[in-house]
Amino acid sequence: MAKKLRSIELLQSEIKATNNKLSKRESENREMRIKYAEKTNVAQLTEKFNGQENEMAKKLDDKDRSIELLQSEIKAKNSKLTKLESENREMRVKYAENTSEVAKLTDKIKDKENEMAKKLDDKDRSIELLHSEIKAAHNKLKQQRLPQSSHTCITVEEENISSIPRKKQKQSESKKPKKGNLVMTKMEKVTSMEFHNEKSPKLLSLAVDEADNMFTADQANKCIKCFDRNGETKWVSPLDNTPYNVSLINNERYIAVTMVNSKSLDILRTDDGIKVKDVEHGVACPCPGLSVCDDTLVICDCNTKNIYIHKIMPDYKLVRMHTISLQQGKPPLTYPHYVHVIPSRKVLVSDYDTNTVQAFTFQDNHIFTYGMAVSGSEAFQPYGVCTDAEDNILIADHGGNKIIQLTPDGQLIKKHLFEEDSPAFYALTVAKERLYLIATDESCAFVAPLTAL
Numbered sequence: 079m080a081k082k083l084r085s086i087e088l089l090q091s092e093i094k095a096t097n098n099k100l101s102k103r104e105s106e107n108r109e110m111r112i113k114y115a116e117k118t119n120v121a122q123l124t125e126k127f128n129g130q131e132n133e134m135a136k137k138l139d140d141k142d143r144s145i146e147l148l149q150s151e152i153k154a155k156n157s158k159l160t161k162l163e164s165e166n167r168e169m170r171v172k173y174a175e176n177t178s179e180v181a182k183l184t185d186k187i188k189d190k191e192n193e194m195a196k197k198l199d200d201k202d203r204s205i206e207l208l209h210s211e212i213k214a215a216h217n218k219l220k221q222q223r224l225p226q227s228s229h230t231c232i233t234v235e236e237e238n239i240s241s242i243p244r245k246k247q248k249q250s251e252s253k254k255p256k257k258g259n260l261v262m263t264k265m266e267k268v269t270s271m272e273f274h275n276e277k278s279p280k281l282l283s284l285a286v287d288e289a290d291n292m293f294t295a296d297q298a299n300k301c302i303k304c305f306d307r308n309g310e311t312k313w314v315s316p317l318d319n320t321p322y323n324v325s326l327i328n329n330e331r332y333i334a335v336t337m338v339n340s341k342s343l344d345i346l347r348t349d350d351g352i353k354v355k356d357v358e359h360g361v362a363c364p365c366p367g368l369s370v371c372d373d374t375l376v377i378c379d380c381n382t383k384n385i386y387i388h389k390i391m392p393d394y395k396l397v398r399m400h401t402i403s404l405q406q407g408k409p410p411l412t413y414p415h416y417v418h419v420i421p422s423r424k425v426l427v428s429d430y431d432t433n434t435v436q437a438f439t440f441q442d443n444h445i446f447t448y449g450m451a452v453s454g455s456e457a458f459q460p461y462g463v464c465t466d467a468e469d470n471i472l473i474a475d476h477g478g479n480k481i482i483q484l485t486p487d488g489q490l491i492k493k494h495l496f497e498e499d500s501p502a503f504y505a506l507t508v509a510k511e512r513l514y515l516i517a518t519d520e521s522c523a524f525v526a527p528l529t530a531l
Contacts (some may be wrong), residue, residue, distance in 0.1 A: 143527060277298040282323070283323040284324070284515070285325055285404075285460070286507055286509035291305065293324050299316075300317050300321065302314070302321060302333070318486065320365075321338070326370065330348060334375070335368075336368045339362050339449075359375075368417070368428075369419045371419045373389055374387060374389065374394060380430075383411045385417060385438070387400040401442070412430075412432055413431070413432075414429050415430045416428035416429060418460055424440075426463045430460070432462065433449050435460050435473055446487060447488070450485060457477050459478065462503070462506045466508045469488065470484065470491065471483070471508060472508065474506045478502075480494060512526065
């Protein structure tokens with residue numbers, strides 16, 4: 079028993095020692111596992127780091143290449159900038175030289191202009207002296223040939239016109255001086271050397287610029303004609319359609335022309351007559367009367383019996399702003415054929431059928447009527463109408479051989495009566511204190527100082 083107990087004790091001690099060893103081995107095994115796991119993580123991290131390092135190296139290489147490209151572009155642009163700066167310096171030098179030359183040329187041109195202006199002034203004075211000499215000689219010749227004189231004018235007050243017979247009137251002219259009479263000076267007869275087969279001109283309209291150039295529409299030969307202050311032809315501009323009326327626009331650089339039965343007007347240059355544009359206005363009638371004042375263009379329509387007021391745009395397009403129409407309670411417009419617009423936003427209309435001149439505001443308000451509707455005592459056939467610097471109204475009485483002068487509100491001032499053999503006037507206009515008239519029957523232009531009125 080004692081042996082078995084010792085054996086058992088020995089076995090127990092061995093088992094205990096074995097268990098201790100086993101525990102120690104398990105502890106070592108756990109440590110080895112931990113170390114292995116740690117080593118495995120390090121390898122993975124190292125591999126991951128190496129991959130990231132390679133990726134970063136690749137990106138750095140790409141950026142290095144981009145930097146090299148940018149540096150090459152910057153170098154090329156710097157080279158180009160250097161070249162441009164060099165060219166700029168050369169241009170500045172040339173500009174300075176040109177500026178100096180331009181300044182010298184400008185001074186030379188100014189000197190030439192002053193010299194030419196002086197010569198022109200001298201020539202103008204010479205021309206004025208020649209005109210005065212010619213006028214004196216003409217008056218002297220007229221006095222010598224008084225029985226054969228023609229185209230004179232007698233100024234008669236309204237109340238005396240019906241009471242003075244024509245024959246007694248002529249006798250009274252020879253007995254006493256015609257103080258204050260409107261003496262008409264005949265200008266160059268309207269002919270055209272450019273047209274070898276020209277018909278007899280038919281002139282119904284007239285415009286005059288500040289240089290005393292006269293512009294008129296020749297219906298018979300379908301053209302616009304320009305004459306200088308001496309009546310010499312400056313240019314002739316043929317047209318496709320028959321012209322009716324003319325008016326200066328855009329500071330007298332251009333002239334507008336209405337056409338018979340056409341819905342558009344032509345724009346011509348005043349210096350050479352070249353057509354630059356045609357502009358739609360929408361009025362097609364036989365007598366499209368025309369008048370322009372600043373940026374306002376007025377056309378009368380004898381078909382619809384309306385007056386159309388337009389605004390001229392910078393591109394010469396017309397924008398219709400107002401319409402003067404036939405309404406109940408107003409005097410009738412049955413055949414308007416001449417029209418005139420004035421800065422005070424009023425329109426004067428010459429009506430063929432009613433033999434009246436009527437005034438309207440832009441808002442279609444009737445102001446006054448002059449003619450058969452108010453006088454009723456004598457023949458009156460109004461054609462052209464215009465105003466002077468004081469807005470006094472001048473009317474060409476085609477049928478009565480008279481120029482009618484009215485106040486701005488339509489009251490009669492005077493009737494300037496011509497002799498029986500004087501031409502019938504169609505159109506008239508005022509420029510620089512002178513009255514210009516067109517006599518279609520004789521194809522002539524006449525001019526007279528306004529001081530005679």
